[in-house]
Amino acid sequence: MNNFCERKSPSPSKLNGASRFAIEKLYGWGIRMKRPMTLTIFTGALLMTTLGAIGATPRLGSTIKKSFGKTPDGQPVDLYVLTNISGAEVSITNYGGAVVSLKVPDRSGKLADVVLGYETADGYVNDKSYFGALVGRYGNRIAHAQFVLDGKTYTLAKNNGENSLHGGIKGFNKAVWAAKVLSTKDGQSLELSYLSKDGEEGFPGNLKVKVIYTLTDANALQIEYSAATDKKTVVNLTNHSYFNLAGQSSGNILGHQLMIQADKFTPVDASLIPTGELRDVAGTPFDFRKSTAIGERIDQEDEQLKLGGGYDHNFVLRRAAGVGESLAARVVEPTTGRVLEVWTTEPGVQFYTGNFLDGKTAGKGSMTYPRRAAFCLETQHYPDSPNQPKFPSAVLNPGVRYHTITAYRFSVEK
Numbered sequence: 040m041n042n043f044c045e046r047k048s049p050s051p052s053k054l055n056g057a058s059r060f061a062i063e064k065l066y067g068w069g070i071r072m073k074r075p076m077t078l079t080i081f082t083g084a085l086l087m088t089t090l091g092a093i094g095a096t097p098r099l100g101s102t103i104k105k106s107f108g109k110t111p112d113g114q115p116v117d118l119y120v121l122t123n124i125s126g127a128e129v130s131i132t133n134y135g136g137a138v139v140s141l142k143v144p145d146r147s148g149k150l151a152d153v154v155l156g157y158e159t160a161d162g163y164v165n166d167k168s169y170f171g172a173l174v175g176r177y178g179n180r181i182a183h184a185q186f187v188l189d190g191k192t193y194t195l196a197k198n199n200g201e202n203s204l205h206g207g208i209k210g211f212n213k214a215v216w217a218a219k220v221l222s223t224k225d226g227q228s229l230e231l232s233y234l235s236k237d238g239e240e241g242f243p244g245n246l247k248v249k250v251i252y253t254l255t256d257a258n259a260l261q262i263e264y265s266a267a268t269d270k271k272t273v274v275n276l277t278n279h280s281y282f283n284l285a286g287q288s289s290g291n292i293l294g295h296q297l298m299i300q301a302d303k304f305t306p307v308d309a310s311l312i313p314t315g316e317l318r319d320v321a322g323t324p325f326d327f328r329k330s331t332a333i334g335e336r337i338d339q340e341d342e343q344l345k346l347g348g349g350y351d352h353n354f355v356l357r358r359a360a361g362v363g364e365s366l367a368a369r370v371v372e373p374t375t376g377r378v379l380e381v382w383t384t385e386p387g388v389q390f391y392t393g394n395f396l397d398g399k400t401a402g403k404g405s406m407t408y409p410r411r412a413a414f415c416l417e418t419q420h421y422p423d424s425p426n427q428p429k430f431p432s433a434v435l436n437p438g439v440r441y442h443t444i445t446a447y448r449f450s451v452e453k
């Protein structure tokens with residue numbers, strides 16, 4: 040069986056210090072390295088500071104922790120602000136592991152927050168759009184909220200018509216994760232851990248999940264996902280950040296230029312479940328092999344665009360197996376010059392153009408985000424893989440480590 044996530048871990052040389060440290064120390068998974076690696080943890084100089092007051096200015100190359108509110112059952116949750124040496128900044132909450140804000144420079148060096156989100160934990164508690172969240176146990180849809188493993192049928196919570204979407208009613212985006220700050224030579228890292236219990240939302244097996252976010256000094260947000268189970272299960276972890284490279288309050292994303300490294304995509308039925316076909320993008324509005332404005336064809340008379348209300352489809356990434364991270368997509372925002380490249384070890388990416396945003400959600404800075412105010416590039420195994428034998432398998436067996444890496448790399452074009 041082709042189980043991409045089980046067998047095709049990125050090469051050790053692709054892992055940064057924080058990642059290796061966390062995996063080895065906390066899971067005891069002995070990653071075999073070709074050559075010894077010197078791990079430098081700058082404790083002391085880059086120690087996390089705990090600050091109560093919102094608005095305290097973070098130092099370059101540091102991480103601070105702030106209170107972010109409480110869950111409905113009274114658990115306190117925090118916001119971690121990671122700042123790299125050039126001033127780029129990411130804020131992440133341990134509620135749902137959500138990326139709350141991400142500030143990167145434009146071509147003149149001006150920072151803007153390029154992700155949609157909320158100002159307090161309450162926003163994330165009530166959220167239905169998965170802004171910035173860690174999504175699991177199975178990102179994307181599973182048809183009829185059911186799948187079979189070794190002859191046994193597992194029934195999941197239905198939260199999207201007849202289907203299961205993004206892990207169910209209480210997915211990983213609604214969990215409080217344990218957080219730990221790591222400072223490494225690569226940048227600032229936050230490690231989040233969560234135990235998804237056997238039977239949670241209908242999924243089998245106790246699944247120990249660990250996610251390490253690293254804001255590198257080269258302006259990349261790297262996300263490393265690891266998991267281990269005690270029973271055969273399915274896993275598909277992703278991050279659901281909504282990007283607008285002109286800034287989160289800048290209207291729609293139709294003028295962004297997009298390239299996706301995919302010759303095929305997975306067409307869907309009326310409930311957005313893949314039909315099983317891998318269709319050529321050639322000659323369709325899904326051809327982003329050459330950089331094209333997102334809005335150029337989005338309203339064309341096309342059956343698939345109609346079903347999605349725009350783009351809401353999985354692209355089959357052109358990537359050689361076993362080579363670590365490959366470039367999946369590149370987005371350029373022409374007015375600011377901001378560029379986002381998505382690199383991943385995953386075989387697919389869901390390109391979603393915020394078609395269900397309706398301008399009613401109160402986000403950061405009193406913004407209400409209109410339809411197509413942002414796009415998502417959710418790296419993943421294909422939707423409904425547990426029911427699609429021809430898709431790369433999303434099965435995880437006990438004793439095998441789930442391990443994937445995705446990096447959102449920011450730069451500018453003049």
Ligand code: BGC
Binds near residue numbers: 311351
């Ligand atoms: C899905 C959309 C969904 C959105 C928010 C995306 O990953 O493909 O259909 O509306 O997430 O839930």
